[in-house]
Amino acid sequence: MFYQQLANALALGAVYSLFAIGFTLIFGVMEIITLAHGAVFMVGAFAGYTAATKFGLGIIPCLIISMAASGFIGFVLDLVAIRPLRKKKFHHLAPMIATIGCATIITSIYQGIFGAEAYRFPFDFVPNENYEFRGIQLTQLQLTIIFTSFILMIMMIFFLNKTKWGKAVRAVAENSRTGALLGIPVERVYQFTMIISSSFGGAAGVLTGLNFNTIHTFMGGPILHRGIAVIILGGMGDIRGAMAGGLILGFAEVLSVAYISSDFRDAVSFGLLFLILLIRPSGIFGKKIERKG
């Protein structure tokens, strides 16, 4: 029973990590918190759903379409809401307000189209099979979710650490001025960061829709709150931190549902996050020093 819960927790946490990794990358590189990341997640889920139901596509093409759609939304968000503020050397809070506005608009449009009811992926979208590893039952769905999340996250880490453009992204994250003086097109790095991070958010949307077998137009809110908690917990802007934080939150939620009560799910898990932050105020991987001079 306990090990079974661990499998559930891993599937849940992996998706939180996937959502948070893009969220924290945007913060690390662009120094903004985009409160539209939940709406982007919802757009990704619906894009995957539409590809699955209207065009009968399988999970991999659905994920690709979802990532393309949410990446595009991320690009537009940057263009209309974030970039104009960047040009004006914005105050911290301005992009938050701008992205709340965008999130509201996107969500309203989707509610206009899809209403407020819940939608489901086709029931045989992921074959309903079980696998057993040393007594732990894993459904093919859980395996798919865990595998997809980790593959994407490993790709992101490889990109950031091993490729020329990935290193350019990290350089801009540390100091955009120094990055520019190396000949890095900083604006393009920002756009690229929004696209890639949003596409990860979209993939998380599809996987969440599959995990709970339901998607709806207001699914962006709860994940946004969790995303914020996770990136604070992990240390703002830190990729490893977002991964670890997502997994911790997943485990906290599943275990509190299993052993305490589902009514207290959020209270227990957010309480736990609060406790960790009391011990490490700047997060698990957070630096004590200020990021920039």
Add this chain to the structure above:
Amino acid sequence: MLELTDICADYGHIQALKGISLRVGRGEIVALIGANGAGKSSTLNTISGIVRASSGSIIYKGKNITKSHTDSIVRSGIIQVPEGRAILTTMKVSENLELGAFIRKDKRQIKKDIDEILTRFPILGSRLNQPAGTLSGGEQQMLAIGRALMGRPELLLLDEPSMGLAPLMVREIFNIIADIHKTGTAILIVEQNARMALKISSRGYVLETGNIMIEDTSESLLNNRKIIDAYLGG
């Protein structure tokens, strides 16, 4: 090679540059000296496109770059080593060097150039996998210069390369600058250590509150009574 004409620049209501005109010839070392806050860094940053000129023009190799973006200015061969600790502290020494070659595509030659930089700065070779922030001040400055060289500059802009370094290290950095010049790279060097800067340069400009006050050969500036009193410590 580089010609600034009547460049003005401001930060909101602070007018930092009030009509700067200067030029740097091909392969020349030119010194820009002046007190703290005179506008030296602002001049370099305007050339690099980080600060926008409000009026005036910057011509580089016959092309008007006054409104160009920083990345295209860097790609055209003007590379700045900014003042202070301008390295990427969280990234490895090797990654700093690689990023210096961001604008280049000749992978094999980049590898060779890294080796060459490491023979010039052996201390960096033993630290390649360390975060650059763990280097000492002098080592960081060497890394910053080495990284700039990785971009194969035709014109190198150096902003106070000796700032905060011990005297022995200052001498070493100036030797390195003289070496770089010998390879044919033009250099515009900004320094508070005016004596050193004038000694290695052929011409110099003296900047005071956003204006060029004097322009002369470095030799006569070194013997100019006013300059000696004001900038060379009597």
